[in-house]
Amino acid sequence: MKISQPTRHIAFIGNYTPRRCGIATFTADICEAIATEFPEASCFAGAVNDRPEGYDYPSRVRFEIDQDDPESYTRAAEFLHINNVEVVSVQHEFGIYGGPAGSHLIGFLTQLKKPVVTTLHTVLKSPDAAQREVMTRLDELSERFVVMAERGQRLLVEVYGIDPGKIDLIPHGVIDMPFVDSNFYKDIFDAEGKTVLLTFGLLSPNKGIETAIEALPAILAEHPDVVYLIVGATHPHLLATQGEAYRESLEALAIKLGVEKQVIFHNRFVSMDELKEFIGGSDIYLTPYRNEAQITSGTLAYTFGAGKAIISTPYWHAQELLAEERGILVPFADAGAIAAAVNDLLEHPTRMTAMRKRAWKEGRKMTWPEVARRYMESFDRARAGLSVPIATVTDDVTYPIPAPKLDHLFRMTDHTGIFQHAIYSVPNYHEAYCTDDNARAFIYTVFHEVEHGPDPAIDRLASSYLAFLWYAFDANTRRFRNFMSHERHWLESNGSEDSHARALWAVGTALGHSQNEGFRNLSALLFQRGLEPVKRFSSPRAWAFTLVAIHEYLRAFSGDRAVAKMQRLLVARLVGLFQANSSPGWLWFERVATYDNAKLSHALILSGQHPAIETGLISLKWLLDEQTGDGGQFSPIGCHGFWPQGAEKARFDQQPVEAHAMVSACMAAFDVTGEQIWADHAHRCFEWFLGRNDLGVSLYDPGTGGCRDALLRDHINQNQGAESTLAFHLSRSELTRRAHGLAP
Missing domain, CATH: 3.40.50.2000 (Glycogen Phosphorylase B;)
Structure with missing residues (x-):
């Protein structure tokens, strides 16, 4: 999985x-x-x-x-x-x-x-x-x-x-700056001992900077140590059409008013580090914009978040941000009001500090990390709220079973075995091989022989897969290893219980169905040596995979008492698990439904023990009902969260292995009961691969013969990994073998 x-x-x-x-x-x-x-x-x-x-x-x-x-x-x-x-x-x-x-x-x-x-x-x-x-x-x-x-x-x-x-x-993000004294930065731009007024940003006439310059004579009359820094390049579009005419007009205005020595232009687009220094060294930020309908101002947000005293015209963003005495609003194009506000703040430093603190504290809600978290919540809501089309179920819609196309299976296999993953339809060497997928691949080759007869090309694939399983088995520990690098180095000493049991399932299938004597002999060795450790396993799915393996093995060797004893033990464990965890409304083996779910029911249906068969059918029917969408389509529990009892089930990411598990279990139920409804359910679950699903899109790629890896909330995962591709081909084989009257 x-x-x-x-x-x-x-x-x-x-x-x-x-x-x-x-x-x-x-x-x-x-x-x-x-x-x-x-x-x-x-x-x-x-x-x-x-x-x-x-x-x-x-x-x-x-x-x-x-x-x-x-x-x-x-x-x-x-x-x-x-x-x-x-x-x-x-x-x-x-x-x-x-x-x-x-x-x-x-x-x-x-x-x-x-x-x-x-x-x-x-x-x-x-x-x-x-x-x-x-x-x-x-x-x-x-x-x-x-x-x-x-x-x-x-x-x-x-x-x-x-x-x-x-x-x-979501507010405009701000730099997370400390609340510090402006004198800490002033020496950087030669403003020691000065009171610094600041405006920054790209220059254009709508910024109203001329109004602030016009206010300077009245400010300087009471506070001659004031300087006004205008930081920023002229807006590129304005520069392209008018050159520096606007900046030159501001310089001419400063000369006319006799304040040219107090107006200092920094004519450049400053870096973020420089901007922090300019903001940090300012005492009062002026934003004299001319247009009320300004819904956002990044410069206002940045100085606000830094805890600066702000005097602004009442455009929309400023009205909201500077409310509750977090700043001062003055009328548009009113130089006298700007001068009065600046002088008042400078004459009341305690009040100015209190105003700054209110702004700085509010600004902690606007720092970029906080804004990033809120944006991610919005992105998640967008995905969660995306309207998901429900597959339309009408009598005239059919999903014919495609002819077998094994191009991708061959592409994904080399002399070592089958690669786990693909990037789109190309094998991914980085994640190389695993026992899980080579077991699945070997099972498919066995059933391909049952359905189509011997095929030298398929035999060569089968040999690679079985050789991998033989090499994966450690005779000392009697356990199968799982993950192998592309350099053929094992990445672990023991694989998972599930991978061990899937390997048994593969060799048990060969013993039950293959006509290849060499395959059968080697499979017998692996089955006999690998079965005993399962007694100590705690994974219910490992028990289930092993029970399927035992079922296949006993088709050929029904008199094997030791294997029959293991079957009874594992059946009892699964039945006991169901009895311990099921309740009205939750007819399941565990308190959370996770992955490969139907395999638990499938194992009991194959057991040949009537109370266990009944438990398997009851649980499978419940699981089927819970995984049927409003349009009648198969809608498996998603692996992104699964389904804890009492909680909402995850709808996505839906995995091909779930459809395969349901197809196999339903066909087993059909074989045991003879009821056509189970075969119909199996076909409906198979149609999930072909487009009868929550998005109405096909996961099977008829061009490559591969299957995409998952049905996500708003699209499909385009990678065609081994597990997904084999889930499709094994499901298809389940249906077509029965249709041809071949043994299940």
Whole structure:
């Protein structure tokens, strides 16, 4: 059983550093924050380019999108599909994607069959027709929205009619800076002994910096030690169209007002380390933006989280963040109000310190690690809330049993044995071989001979698999080892109890069915030497696999009293387990239903002991009912959490081995009872491989003859490992052998 790991594969779409804009910085920050907070996650980015040459991106950026090229978006969607991305985090601003109101993004999301969480960096109160249409389509194509302010949340509901249940309010992340005295940093930028006012970010006219400069004469009249630092390069788009005209106008204004020595420009895009120093060394942060409809400000969030005194115009984000005396709001374009607020704070340092502490304490909820955790919760909700199609069951839908195609079985096998795993349909040498899968593969070759007669090519495969089992058996410990490296080194001295019992199942099957004398003789040696240790095993599944092995063995050697005695012992153990743990509503052997579940029922049905057979049938019927979806499809317990008694059963990741176990158990029930309903159930469980499942997609690949590894919440695991491929072929053989009237 290859239980899937909890690794999350997340793609972030938006602008990305070193592109100079707020969204590029945010995308990089949230991607890195999640990668740091969740090291098991695989995080990468798709960057949107606004120029043909792109940017010198870091390795985190795996692909690039030309914002004005629709085909580039198509290629990006396909890239995410082939990389098995589980959730996509989209940063949305109307101006960063091509097409009317950024509508190229909609084409991308339409092709993207993945759960999408869209972070809205702008929420317009009065959108035009094109913008409203984009928002309507975003609502249809996004599992969840993230906004950074309550006003944005309200606008989504009131203006766009978006379900409030799909909106997550997560603040803009902030640097986790200590609450320190600003004088600690001032020497870095030659401001010792000065009171520092700060504005930072890309320069553009909407920042209202001229208003702050106009306030300086009144501030300097009362506090002549004040300097005003303006940190940041001119916005690239403004620079491309107007050059440095805006910055030059600010410099001219400072000269006109006689404050040019107190206004200090740092005309560059500063690094994060430099930014920490500028923020740390400032006393008051000024954010005199001109537009009320500013739903997010990263610069405001950063200085707020650092516990700075803030004076701001009342744009939406500032209204919320600076409420409850965490900052001061002044009217738009009112230099006198800015001057009065600055002077008042400087004259009342105790009050300013209290305001700073309130901001800093609130900012602990906004640090990047905390924001990363909340985003991951949103991603998990997006996957959990993804609408899962239910397989439609109609009389005219058929799932014919495919003809046998063994290309992938041959591809996965070398002279040593069968490889455990594949990357897509290519053998994965890194994880090499295991006894579990070579046992399954040997069982399949035996049944292939029963159904199709001797085949030299299949015999060669069978020889490799049986040779592996022989080499896996340690005569000293009388145990089978399980995992072997590609260099043919055993990675353990003893394998698991389950792998030991699966090896017995394989050689028992050869003794019961194979016509190859060499295979039978070697299998007899392994069976006889490996059976005795099972007495000391505690795994119920090991007992069950061994009982299936014994059933096959006794087909050929029914008079073996020692083996019959072991059968009675293991049957008694399984029946006792059922009696100890079952109750009304929980007709099962354990307090948690885990993996290869039907094999427990299957083993008792094969036992030939009537009370045990009845227990097997009762438990199998219960398990079948509990694993039948609303559309009548087989819906096995997922291995991502399994099903503890009294808790909710895991619906995903559904494994092919579960379908195979059910097919085998149901066919055994059919053989014992003669009731056609059990054969019908077996066929329905087999159809899970072909698309009659919770997603309505086929796990079997008719092109390769392989089977994908799992049915996940929103897609299938595209890897075609040995366990999955053999689960399909063994299930198919169960059905077709009976259809041809061959012995079960």
